Amino acid sequence: MARFLVMLMAWVPMAAMAVGVGDPEAGEELAASCASCHGVDGNSTVSIWPKLAGQHQDYATRQSILIREQKRNVPEMYPMVADLSDQELADISAFYEQQRIEPGVADEDLVELGKKVYQAGNHDTGVPACAACHGPSGDGIPGAHFPMVRAQHTDYTVARLEAYRAGEHHGEDDPYSQIMVAAARNLTDEEIQAVSSYIEGLHRAR
Incomplete structure (x- = not known):
């Protein structure tokens, strides 16, 4: 240990990756395509798909970028993020960060x-x-x-x-x-x- x-x-100190500040209002519109798996407010009802509500924006943005760059292997999510910019991913993450996890x-x-x-x-x-x-x-x-x-x-x-x-x-x-x-x-x-x-x-x- x-x-x-x-x-x-x-x-940890060498791993910091700056991500942009997201706009939750812009993210709410973009997140509409995420609702079928993660729920309208980020509380997925299917237990194999994660809840995103309340998740820190910096973490969620970073994970989305890893998936988009095909460094994190999530085949079902890759098509959803493949054409999104860093800012759009930050906006979606900012929207979910403001939601309350059930x-x-x-x-x-x-x-x-x-x-x-x-x-x-x-x-x-x-x-x-x-x-x-x-x-x-x-x-x-x-x-x-x-x-x-x-x-x-x-x-x-x-x-x-x-x-x-x-x-x-x-x-x-x-x-x-x-x-x-x-x-x-x-x-x-x-x-x-x-x-x-x-x-x-x-x-x-x-």
Whole structure:
């Protein structure tokens, strides 16, 4: 875990990628084509498609650019972003950032293990705490490209963690996905399911 934290601190400063400030009003019109998968307000009703409501604009814009440049492999989304400019992607992301994410519900049988992995990781196997980057309430770190994860669909999070565990990243110039590869490498199937469920039930601290 210590090695992971050293790697994290070394990568983050050099990974900053400036993205333009989006216009949510312009983004609302552009986002109409996204609604069929992600919902009108960014709350998708299909669990394999992520909720985008409330997601930090800088993170969502950066991910969209990676997909457009075919560095992140999302075949079903590529045609939707292939002809959009950086500014248009920032506008769409700004619109979604202003939407309120709908809360989810965790499986009570998985909460104990999920909370342990999220808040403390697994010291014995070198799994770092998710909260280190995504925050205790899952809000992420705006401006540092660490996304909000709270209330995300369990199925989507499971799929992403399994892909990272298998070594999938978005190129040598994207240290953030490489951080996730390192973080997920030693997760068990049980831990992935539990922490993903815990994340779906994770709400902002009141």
